[in-house]
Amino acid sequence: MKNLSLVLATVLVLVGCTKKDNAGSTPGTPSAGATSNAGGKLTNNELKIGITQEFENFNPVIQTMSATSYMQHMVNRPLVTINADGKWIPLLAKKIPTIENGAAKIVDKGGKKKLVAIWEILENANWGDGKPVICEDIIFSLKVASSPNVSVGEKETYTQIEKIEADPKNPKKCTFTYEKAKWDFYQLGTVWLLPSHLEEAVFKKFGALKEGYEKNSLYSKDPTNPGLYNGPYVLTELQLGDHVSFAPNTKFYGEAPKFKRIIVKLIPNSGTLEANLRSGTIDMISSLGLALDQALAFDKKVKGENLGYSVLFEPSATYEHIDLNLDNPILKDIRVRKALNYSINREELVNSLFEGKQNPAIHAVTPKDPWFTDDPTKVVIYKYSPREAERLLEEAGWKMGADGIRTKGEKRLSFTLMTTAGNKTRELVQVYLQNKWKQVGIEVVSRNEPARVFFGETTKKRKFDSMALFAWISSPENNPKSTFTTNNIPTAKNGWSGQNSMGWSNPKVDELLYSMDTVFEHAKRVEIIHKVLKYYTEDVPVLPLYYRSDIAVIPTQLKNFRLTGHQFPETNEVEKWTVE
Amino acid sequence: MLTFILRRIVQTLVVIVILSYVCFGLMTLMPGDPVELMISANPRISAEDVTRLREFYGLDQPLIKRYYTWISDISKGELGYSRTYRIPVTEMMGPALTATFILSITSLLFSLIIAIPLGIVCALKPNSKVDYIANLFSFAGISVPSFWLGIVLIIIFAVNLRWLPAGGYQTTGLAYENIFQELMDKAKYLILPMVSLSVQSIGRFSRFTRSAMLEAMRNDYIRTARAKGLSNRVVIFQHGFRNALIPLITIIAISFSSIFSGALITETLFAYPGVGRLIYSSIIGNDFNVAMVAFVVSVSAVLIMSLVSDILYGVVDPRISYK
Numbered sequence: 046m047k048n049l050s051l052v053l054a055t056v057l058v059l060v061g062c063t064k065k066d067n068a069g070s071t072p073g074t075p076s077a078g079a080t081s082n083a084g085g086k087l088t089n090n091e092l093k094i095g096i097t098q099e100f101e102n103f104n105p106v107i108q109t110m111s112a113t114s115y116m117q118h119m120v121n122r123p124l125v126t127i128n129a130d131g132k133w134i135p136l137l138a139k140k141i142p143t144i145e146n147g148a149a150k151i152v153d154k155g156g157k158k159k160l161v162a163i164w165e166i167l168e169n170a171n172w173g174d175g176k177p178v179i180c181e182d183i184i185f186s187l188k189v190a191s192s193p194n195v196s197v198g199e200k201e202t203y204t205q206i207e208k209i210e211a212d213p214k215n216p217k218k219c220t221f222t223y224e225k226a227k228w229d230f231y232q233l234g235t236v237w238l239l240p241s242h243l244e245e246a247v248f249k250k251f252g253a254l255k256e257g258y259e260k261n262s263l264y265s266k267d268p269t270n271p272g273l274y275n276g277p278y279v280l281t282e283l284q285l286g287d288h289v290s291f292a293p294n295t296k297f298y299g300e301a302p303k304f305k306r307i308i309v310k311l312i313p314n315s316g317t318l319e320a321n322l323r324s325g326t327i328d329m330i331s332s333l334g335l336a337l338d339q340a341l342a343f344d345k346k347v348k349g350e351n352l353g354y355s356v357l358f359e360p361s362a363t364y365e366h367i368d369l370n371l372d373n374p375i376l377k378d379i380r381v382r383k384a385l386n387y388s389i390n391r392e393e394l395v396n397s398l399f400e401g402k403q404n405p406a407i408h409a410v411t412p413k414d415p416w417f418t419d420d421p422t423k424v425v426i427y428k429y430s431p432r433e434a435e436r437l438l439e440e441a442g443w444k445m446g447a448d449g450i451r452t453k454g455e456k457r458l459s460f461t462l463m464t465t466a467g468n469k470t471r472e473l474v475q476v477y478l479q480n481k482w483k484q485v486g487i488e489v490v491s492r493n494e495p496a497r498v499f500f501g502e503t504t505k506k507r508k509f510d511s512m513a514l515f516a517w518i519s520s521p522e523n524n525p526k527s528t529f530t531t532n533n534i535p536t537a538k539n540g541w542s543g544q545n546s547m548g549w550s551n552p553k554v555d556e557l558l559y560s561m562d563t564v565f566e567h568a569k570r571v572e573i574i575h576k577v578l579k580y581y582t583e584d585v586p587v588l589p590l591y592y593r594s595d596i597a598v599i600p601t602q603l604k605n606f607r608l609t610g611h612q613f614p615e616t617n618e619v620e621k622w623t624v625e
Numbered sequence: 626m627l628t629f630i631l632r633r634i635v636q637t638l639v640v641i642v643i644l645s646y647v648c649f650g651l652m653t654l655m656p657g658d659p660v661e662l663m664i665s666a667n668p669r670i671s672a673e674d675v676t677r678l679r680e681f682y683g684l685d686q687p688l689i690k691r692y693y694t695w696i697s698d699i700s701k702g703e704l705g706y707s708r709t710y711r712i713p714v715t716e717m718m719g720p721a722l723t724a725t726f727i728l729s730i731t732s733l734l735f736s737l738i739i740a741i742p743l744g745i746v747c748a749l750k751p752n753s754k755v756d757y758i759a760n761l762f763s764f765a766g767i768s769v770p771s772f773w774l775g776i777v778l779i780i781i782f783a784v785n786l787r788w789l790p791a792g793g794y795q796t797t798g799l800a801y802e803n804i805f806q807e808l809m810d811k812a813k814y815l816i817l818p819m820v821s822l823s824v825q826s827i828g829r830f831s832r833f834t835r836s837a838m839l840e841a842m843r844n845d846y847i848r849t850a851r852a853k854g855l856s857n858r859v860v861i862f863q864h865g866f867r868n869a870l871i872p873l874i875t876i877i878a879i880s881f882s883s884i885f886s887g888a889l890i891t892e893t894l895f896a897y898p899g900v901g902r903l904i905y906s907s908i909i910g911n912d913f914n915v916a917m918v919a920f921v922v923s924v925s926a927v928l929i930m931s932l933v934s935d936i937l938y939g940v941v942d943p944r945i946s947y948k
Contacts, residue, residue: 093797099906101711108711196681199670255681256706265712282798285710285717286898290798308797312896313906317779317792321896324783324791497909501657533672540679542672 087328087600089624093308095327097315097334100289103273103280104264105237106190109198112333116309117237118616119291120274124164124183126234126617129607131413131521133231136617137178137238137275137298139165141231144565151226158563159207160226166217171296172240173271173279180211180219185241189248194255202235227562228570229522234613243272277302277620287311303623319343322354322598329354330598332608332615338469340596341400353601358402359608362411362520363593365474367462368504368513369586371548375458376511380441382585383427387437388485389478390429395591398473406589408578409528413592413610414521415567416574423575425582434485443486451486459488463503464514466493471514474590504546507535513546516593520612522570524562529577530555549586600624626939630932637928641921642696648920649692649913658684658911659708682708695917705914709907714914717903722922724794725899728888732819733880736826741873743827744834745866751839759831766828775821775894782817790814792896818895822888826880833876837869844868870941878934882927 098112105121108114118126124138135141142148142162149162170178189195190203197203205224212218223230243263251257263270271279277299278291291307309331312321318334321327335343344356369376369385376382391405407426410417418424443451443458451458462478464471472493479489489512494503504513517528527533531550533543554577561573581587595608597615605621660678679685683694698705704714743763747756783791790796793814801807841847842865850860889901900919907915 091798099709099910101709104711110709193681196678198674198678200674200677201671259711260706260713284720284898285712286721286903287794287896288797306798310793310797310896311898312792313902314893314896317776317894317896320776320779320784321791324779324787326783326791326793497655497657497661501655501661503656505656505661527671539672540676542675 087602087624089303089305091306091308092304092329092603092622093310093327095310095312095318095321095330095334097311097313097318099286099311099313100309101285102262102265103268103283104239104259104262106186106197106203106239107195107259112311114612115331115333115614115616116289116291118276118614119278119307119619120276120280120294121237122276123235123237124166124233125231126613127521127609127611128613128617129609129615131415131611133234137166137170139167143231149230154222158226160223160230162221162223162230164219164221165215166219167298168217169298170217170275171298172242173274173294173296174243175296176240176242176272177217178238178275179216179241180209181216181241182238183219183236184209184211185245185248186237186239189239189244189252189258192248192252192258194252195258196256199235202233205230206236225562228565229524229562232522238275240272240275243270271296278307281306297620300620302620307619315339323352328600329603332595332597335596335598336470337399337403337594337596338473340598341402343598347598354598355601357597357599357606357608358594359596359610360404360412361593361595361610362413362612363516363518364406364409364411365471365514365516365590365593366406366409367588367590368509368515368546369588370507370509370511370513370546371586372507373460373511375456375460378441379585380437381443381458382588384434384437384441384485385482385487386427386585386588387430387434388481388487389427389588389590390481391589391591392429394474394477398470398477399591403591403594406591408582408589409517409519409525409587410574410578411519411592414519414523416522416571418575418578424578427582431481431485438486445486449483449486450488457488458486459490460511461492461509462489462512462514463492463494463499463509465496465499467495475514505535505541507546507548509546512588514590517544518612524558525577526558529581530558547586549584551580551584554580626936630936633932633935637925637932640928641924644924645696645917645921646692649695649917650688652908652911652913652916653688653691655908655911658682660684691913695913699921704918707907707912707915709910709912709915714918717915718900718918718922721898721900721903724897725888725892725901728815728818728822728892728897728899731815732822732826733877735819736823736830737877739823740827740830741834744831745838745861747831747835748838748842749861756835759835763828763831766824767832769824771821771825771888772890772894774824775817775891778817778821779894789817791817792894794896794898814897818888818891818897821895822891830873830876833873834869837872838865841865841868867941871938874934874937874941878930878937879927881933882930 096112096115099110100112100116101108101110103113103117103120105117108117122136124136125133125141126136128134133141140146140148142164144150149160152159152161166178166180172178187203187206187209190197190200205227206221207224208222210220247261247263248258251261259265263273268283269280271294274280274294277294277297279294280289281292282290288308288310293302293305310327312318312327315334315336318330319339322330340356340358346352347354347356369382371377395401395403395405404412407419408424419426438451438458442453444453446452462475464475475491479491482489503509504515528544529549530545533545534548534550535541535543535546557573557577561570564570564573595610597608599606602624604623604625605618606615607618608615609617658679659682660675683691695705707714707717710717743759747759750756779791782789790813795811795814799810801810847860847864850864888899889905891897892899892902904916904919907919
């Protein structure tokens, strides 16, 4: 008994020693006696969100993870963003400058065409410590992002801005000079602002050292400093690998947020998300949570057991497809590629495997995108037709063999379909496709690899023999140069950069896509992209499968929650979320 | 004794350096790098960005050069910077190691408290009903997969009964009013992962204790002790159990060495922010600095505990000497 007491005392002391740094807790943090929503009715006091992906520190300029981006939109706002309807809207900016509204113009500087645009920051836009958000903050962010000592992911978004000048009379009025006159100059959704009044001193001191700024930034050293944030919430507690807490930012320029506290909790195993939800550990599951099969199963339970949740499915800008390796001698024949395409019954696939919660794909531009078209006069639509597939294969000389697989001389019509191992949805799709192709005499063998091998080696270096099934994550009005153009075919010479894993080379497509950068009229751009899609669907370098849906589980009481279906997450409107 | 310890410490250091190079090399051989992860999260990252970032992180350098840079930094006491979390490794590892230590040590103690008496009872009454039942549960404990057990525990105690939280480390964002409240809150989160981790160890330890005790109790000195009229308690614990301790020390020392390596499945299942999960995500994310530091800690723990068990053999059995 004495020994047992000793052991228990040791355990209690050890547990006590593990107190993590709660220095960031604000006066708004409820005490242990405060009510929790667990198992009870959700109120505007607190909302606990479950995510399955890891997050990093909150410095917006260097962040790269999707989970951090999800939370970044709660605490920081860029000048502009894409809303849930797929339209660019101003956030910190008063309006989006355009040639039409006169706030942007093309100028000639030293024989080069450049673009000058006036961006004006909202009068009441402030940092959490009350300091105004000014042009100087954008200028500073640009300086940090351009530094060779800071590891910024998407640098061109910043470096496309050659110069920013603040109006001496109005520190919120900024004149941007862009290096090139490109139509998408206003798409600054990933250009984040840093508070120069706090971070400039750090950059001056450590900016000359490699990674010196990011290691010493207040986002690393003092992440709960409210002055680092200009969004509807400020960060009050950050425990990497566990959770992040947020409280309303009283200095926010927009609508006051309704929830008094939001906690985003990391639950790395998606299989236990449902248990955490049902036990009250979390109140909702974010779009970075359930896989489709888990969501479909939970949706049935919600309806069957009348649970107080809604499972939301929103068509997204993610395109599931099969890249065909055009170096494969059999796949060089366009008739074979077309036959493969005609043999896929996409309607049946999405209805039988996804219960209609994801939409069949026809090409790389998703219905979320203003560039989307399903007009058969503009793109080739491959309706399921095993008869047409068989005709094409016969025409190409592939004759049906005794075992039901076509042959041409000694050659067998056989391919290898590769994808990420362990992805249940993709493995189901593989089986479905194998069966469909077998019906027309095409043999397809599955060979799956762990995601990091598949993406890190196989698709990156085009090591797949014939077919690779995966997704492209896009955003609305995104020029598909990195996936369609000849320059972006990964080779040893270009260091395996580029994402044209198919090896598709069409000079007309290259020309159209590179010319599009300087086309300022929306209608003309749409015309160009439709021409590109025409070539894409005619050449069949890729077999489109379906457009993925974003998924979230929310309590039925939660109002004003909208999934966006693109890279700018639902937290863009977090201040509107409320319980009625 | 001192010479023995010094010799073993030198051996340990050599082993750590050799294994760290092997581990570094193996990580380099894995396909993909942190830049690949950036591409998957941001469709707008260009080919130029990829080349620039690989250069920035030194991923374009040959293995030997990268290893040399890493080992030079380590020798200067600089553990580096996590590419994934973008904070210094020390800030990342400290809390994770502490969390894992708490989970592992409580689980180990809990297992020993149950397994050793159970093993002794079974050894003293072999082939009895108690022995059969204990054996049945021991084998069941050894055989049951921890991920399955974890899910079952969550469903029963968190979802259905709602007695315990499904996962986590503490009630998020709670401001504790006193230390007792904090202890109770954190202990509540520890129960399910601890039980999940312990079940297998209880089975294993009780089987080891049983067989070691059975062996010890068959010896002549036990008969002599009984003939001398010593009490049953003294015979069992001072003569029998002390001699049964040598094989037990080995297995417990090995278990102790894993207290800093973490329990990946349990930590992931219960969303417990321990080092096992951290090591896994750092390897998957090619976060070299975190993975290598975690590796050195794990290897050091194994080697140090192996040394400790060697020293303990001498304490338990005076016939063993160190030359």
